[in-house]
Amino acid sequence: MPVGGKCKSVLLTPDPYHTPGYGGFCPQFQYQIGETFGRTTSRLLTDHNVASSGRRVLADIKIDPKRCATTMDEGTQSQRTRQRSLGDQKLMDNMIPGYSGYIPKSLNYFGTRFTEICRESVSEFEDAYQSQDAKLANLRTSANQIGLTRIISKDCPPDSSVSVIERSERPALTVLACHVANNLKPFNQNTDPNKKFMSGYQGFVPRSRGLMGLGFPIITNKALITFTEEVSKHRQLKNQPILVKRELKSARDPSKKQIYTVGVGMIPDYTGHIPGQKFRYGQTFGTSTENAKCSPPCV
Known part of the structure; x- marks a missing residue:
């Protein structure tokens, strides 16, 4: 939404107005006809008789010096701490728009400039990291005060503050584990x-x-x-030996597999070859195929 300027020609659309192509809501716009889009929206935005929220659609491009100074001080301090501890030179306090890398917590901020989004998101991420680190340090301090130690290997450095617990000195968790395993x-x-x-x-x-x-x-x-x-x-079959028994195949008896039986005709719909069947006619399929291999064809 353009904002009025001091040296604007009277031939141009007076500010404020919506640029043609604006697809958002404009009160009472659907009842207006006869003027251009810009002049119609300008008249509606400046008419006190039209109910509106009084707020502009787009954010003001003017920067609040106080808010900007406070945000820059907090964000810059967090990013400088991150650079000193991690050596991270990508997430700076003056991010250039167009950076396509990952910026943590950036999805929680919108509606403002890219540099402010990067500064606030990185500042929030760094504060959360430091808070988690402080909680972990407090937990370690509390554990050392009550005498809790951690089980580590024997290869730890000699100056480590964590004492080594031998296998025989470990808590009797294995007994509980065996009890659970046996009662599954x-x-x-x-x-x-x-x-x-x-x-x-x-x-x-x-x-x-x-x-x-x-x-x-x-x-x-x-x-x-x-x-x-x-x-x-x-488990029972696991330890038993595997015995493979193969039956010896006897010689095939040619009489057991006869295609053309003696004294009986073939079954209808038989599609195999029948000797002389194409020369037989005037009989049923079963009668004409009886003793097909032995009987001569009909003439």
Whole structure:
């Protein structure tokens, strides 16, 4: 939306007005006829009898010095801290429009200049990073105060503040893990009433896809029983030797596979070759093919 200037000709459309091609809403525009788009929108925007919000559609291009100075001080300080700690020379305090790289948190800012969007988004990202780093430092301090240590390998440097815990000194988590592994529902006894899953369980249940029409606990019980039986069967067969038995094929008896039978005709719709069949006529297919290999063709 153009803003009025001091040296504008009277032949031009008076400000403010909407440029032709503007597709947004303009109050009472649909009831106006007989004037150009610019003059019509200029008259509607300056008419106090037309209800409007009083705000311009586009943001003012004039920069607020106080707001700009405060934003620049905060954003510049955060970016300078980032440059000193990480050596990042891409996200500067004077970003040039057209930069196509990734700018963290930039999707949360819009409606202002590119440089301000970059400054505020990078400043927010740096503040969140520093806040997370401070929380982690406080957590480590609290852990050291109550005597908690972390299990690390023996290859850690000698000046490390984290003490090494030997394998025998580790907490008895392995006992709990063994207890859980031994009490897994798929490997419980088939007669165990707890060999099932509660309704709402979203994990994988083996052999349950083909079961339907029953309650979820019943389906999981049957599926787990089937799975346990299959696993037990595979474990039993795993150690058994594999024996391959092949039956010797005897010589084929030519009398067992006769195409042209003796005393019986061929089955209708037989599409194979029949000797002399094209010279026979006046009979049914079964009669004409009786003893087809032995009988001479009809003349």
